[in-house]
Amino acid sequence: MPVPRLGIIxxxxxxxxQVVVWITQVPPYILPPPxxxxxxxxxxxxxxxxxxxxxxxxxxxxxxxxxxxxxxSALLMMISRGTKHWIMPVLVISQAIPVFAxxxxxxxxxxxxxxxxxxxxxxxxxxxxxAAFYDGLRSTEPQWLELARVMDAPPxxxxxxxxxxxxxxxxxxxxxxxxxxxxxxAVVGExxxxxxxxxxxxxxxxxxxxxxxxxxxxxxxxxMALILYFIADAGLRRLIFWQTEQEGTVR
Amino acid sequence: MSLQxxxxxxxxxxxxxxxxxxxxxxxxHADQLLFKDFSFTVAAGQWxxxxxxxxxxxxxxxxxxxxxxxxxVAGRIQFSGQPRxxxxxxxxxxxxxxxxxxxxxxxxxxxARLRGTLCxxxxxxxxxxxxxxxxxxxxxxLPDSLSGGMRQRAALLRTLMEExxxxxxxxxxxxxxxxxxxxxxxxxARLVKGATVLLVTHDPWEALRIGxxxxxxxxxxxxxxxxxxxxxxxxxSPDREEIASMYxxxxxxxxxxxx
Amino acid sequence: xxxxxxxxxxxxxxxxxxxxxxLNVMLDWFVNxxxxxxxxxxxxxxxTERGLKVKFMTPSNPNDPPKLVAAGKVDLAVSYQHQHHxxxxxxxxxxxxxxxxxxxxxxxxxxxxxxxxxxADLKGKTIGYSIGGFESVxxxxxxxxxxxxxxxxxxxxxxxxxSPSLFTGQTQAVIGAFRxxxxxxxxxxxxxxxxxxxxxHGIPPYDELIMVAHRNRVxxxxxxxxxxxxxxxVQFLVNHPEESWQLFIRGRDSLDDELNRRAWxxxxxxxxxxxxxxxxxxxxxxxxxxxxQGMIGRIPTLESWAVELxx
Numbered sequence: 098m099p100v101p102r103l104g105i106i107x108x109x110x111x112x113x114x115q116v117v118v119w120i121t122q123v124p125p126y127i128l129p130p131p132x133x134x135x136x137x138x139x140x141x142x143x144x145x146x147x148x149x150x151x152x153x154x155x156x157x158x159x160x161x162x163x164x165x166x167x168x169x170s171a172l173l174m175m176i177s178r179g180t181k182h183w184i185m186p187v188l189v190i191s192q193a194i195p196v197f198a199x200x201x202x203x204x205x206x207x208x209x210x211x212x213x214x215x216x217x218x219x220x221x222x223x224x225x226x227x228a229a230f231y232d233g234l235r236s237t238e239p240q241w242l243e244l245a246r247v248m249d250a251p252p253x254x255x256x257x258x259x260x261x262x263x264x265x266x267x268x269x270x271x272x273x274x275x276x277x278x279x280x281x282x283a284v285v286g287e288x289x290x291x292x293x294x295x296x297x298x299x300x301x302x303x304x305x306x307x308x309x310x311x312x313x314x315x316x317x318x319x320x321m322a323l324i325l326y327f328i329a330d331a332g333l334r335r336l337i338f339w340q341t342e343q344e345g346t347v348r
Numbered sequence: 349m350s351l352q353x354x355x356x357x358x359x360x361x362x363x364x365x366x367x368x369x370x371x372x373x374x375x376x377h378a379d380q381l382l383f384k385d386f387s388f389t390v391a392a393g394q395w396x397x398x399x400x401x402x403x404x405x406x407x408x409x410x411x412x413x414x415x416x417x418x419x420x421v422a423g424r425i426q427f428s429g430q431p432r433x434x435x436x437x438x439x440x441x442x443x444x445x446x447x448x449x450x451x452x453x454x455x456x457x458x459x460a461r462l463r464g465t466l467c468x469x470x471x472x473x474x475x476x477x478x479x480x481x482x483x484x485x486x487x488x489x490l491p492d493s494l495s496g497g498m499r500q501r502a503a504l505l506r507t508l509m510e511e512x513x514x515x516x517x518x519x520x521x522x523x524x525x526x527x528x529x530x531x532x533x534x535x536x537a538r539l540v541k542g543a544t545v546l547l548v549t550h551d552p553w554e555a556l557r558i559g560x561x562x563x564x565x566x567x568x569x570x571x572x573x574x575x576x577x578x579x580x581x582x583x584x585s586p587d588r589e590e591i592a593s594m595y596x597x598x599x600x601x602x603x604x605x606x607x
Numbered sequence: 608x609x610x611x612x613x614x615x616x617x618x619x620x621x622x623x624x625x626x627x628x629x630l631n632v633m634l635d636w637f638v639n640x641x642x643x644x645x646x647x648x649x650x651x652x653x654x655t656e657r658g659l660k661v662k663f664m665t666p667s668n669p670n671d672p673p674k675l676v677a678a679g680k681v682d683l684a685v686s687y688q689h690q691h692h693x694x695x696x697x698x699x700x701x702x703x704x705x706x707x708x709x710x711x712x713x714x715x716x717x718x719x720x721x722x723x724x725x726x727a728d729l730k731g732k733t734i735g736y737s738i739g740g741f742e743s744v745x746x747x748x749x750x751x752x753x754x755x756x757x758x759x760x761x762x763x764x765x766x767x768x769x770s771p772s773l774f775t776g777q778t779q780a781v782i783g784a785f786r787x788x789x790x791x792x793x794x795x796x797x798x799x800x801x802x803x804x805x806x807x808h809g810i811p812p813y814d815e816l817i818m819v820a821h822r823n824r825v826x827x828x829x830x831x832x833x834x835x836x837x838x839x840x841v842q843f844l845v846n847h848p849e850e851s852w853q854l855f856i857r858g859r860d861s862l863d864d865e866l867n868r869r870a871w872x873x874x875x876x877x878x879x880x881x882x883x884x885x886x887x888x889x890x891x892x893x894x895x896x897x898x899x900q901g902m903i904g905r906i907p908t909l910e911s912w913a914v915e916l917x918x
Contacts, residue, residue, distance in 0.1 A: 250462035304740035
């Protein structure tokens, strides 16, 4: 994890933020200066962290369930041509419908607790994960498949030993997108019906004109998303241990 | 049919390798058939080399024999008078096709692994093979850390581990540099004795070094030249006069245009 | 958030973006019968005959319009009195210049045939709300009249999906429901509701809908004329309610539905008959109430945040 570089970028962004505030004289109830946001973070730290924890659980659960669903769907489509014709349209629809439109429905069905937010996160990552993994499974190096065929390998062995490992890099790229996008699902879910979480907190702060607190929550959410992404990236790189940075195609 | 791998020399000895008979093969686009009523017999237990320029159909023929290509193929391919069955052929391609997430040892054992028949005996044999060809220190390494020559060596061992009476090779050494190619040709010639080998190549030297019977493939629809039988046992060295003159003949036939 | 980006990018020293007789007015929500005087005035030409060119716009978030006025992006906004107090406390340079609806509309609503007969029955129950910044104060005071505190109930943010949450039983009461709408909506859905009006349970009376402008603009003649236009609109509305309804839905077919028709009738008695007039005592009383509840820090002099134009 390039921590020093990350630190520099963060400081840079904060500086740009402060400069924008100075130059444009934008009022604090629209864009508060970094100092008041930092103060808000410190003043309301424990409360904010509590809400952050809830949102984190929603995101992690959504990622886990969504990955299982997505990878499973991709495998299903690979194994059975028939299911592909049924799953593919559902996949595309899940991507096309704006989650904002589905959120109230989910909340009505699943209630105001964690499950509706988790469902939102799952919905938002379903397409990226499935599409990426399926693509990877489909485009296995044909010469490997030919070799396996001459070796009289049964289809399940080809899937397990060749197609799946070969498709892991594709799955990984889908998962990277998923970690970046899952927080959106959780937060939108909170906006529509909840009693806790950073999205819920932001709504409250906005309504009470406590814009510095809203931005504090936003900063925390961004930090969380970043950390999540880096952890996922590091984990994926260890999982796919055979890939090196420069590698383009299979030799 | 009995096969043995000698533990000390790593030689694969096949006692009853089949002959491959290709009868009345027809394949290709209607206006430009690649194969038209093509018949050919691959001698049992010998290294047969098919020599020809790129795109002349030699890889296609190989894939028809392996069974990878069946669509649009008319005609009959038999092994010693029997239709082709499972478990008879082994395949070696130009790319080493080592799976990057498996170690060298696991790659060599790929066939048994895929078929679910992996056992301790296999492991033992693979380790001995790897030791014999100089890869003993790299058994746990990932393919990415090996040179091209080492990888193709491992691929060769993987092919041998199949212990099959027919070995089909599609330009297996053409991606390597000249020196490595030489070494691997020697290795292959040394290790495989008695199997029916059909090797496809565009390099006349390669054919001369390790082939027992050489044919040139040309024209469209494909026809084969007369057979060339280089003297001596493979691996041959190029400094013998007969070899050199045969090289000239092969070359002449290769570049000759249809009159 | 996109609003934020746009405002930041175009922010500068506040200045009117429009010509002096053009007014951009941001509504608080989609056009609905709460805005009747505005549209009656529009359709009868009460603005144009005073030389004004008025354009009404709708926001995606009811919290945004006053911020746009403060940032100088629009000339006027429909706001809520309680929200106005909070915003002024945070330093927004806004001034109330007219009242649209002179009574509270907020209510705590329950199912009519449900088990909640009095506020005391809310103990241990789940109350849903839309976030407006005010609901916890309302509930605290209302529950307080029955000796209950916020700890005795479970609060859930349900955004604007108020009555559905009652129907599905996910909540037993909702706050933030406008009495002229929610009750009619529930009636139409076949599950009538019962309302506890906030001003009858401990909350000092206030104006639910007001018009706010930027402090720098209170001397603008155009604003004064605008308020006069609203006055003419209310007058016509009171005198000719049926004809006013026809004017309201003219060219806006989507507004002509059962809910709006019923809400129209229920809202009629609540419009400020003297939109420009300011009840000093009433506003200061509500400000003191909010200060006692800890919602605002200090109470600035009244004329810095609420005026009668032309004074």
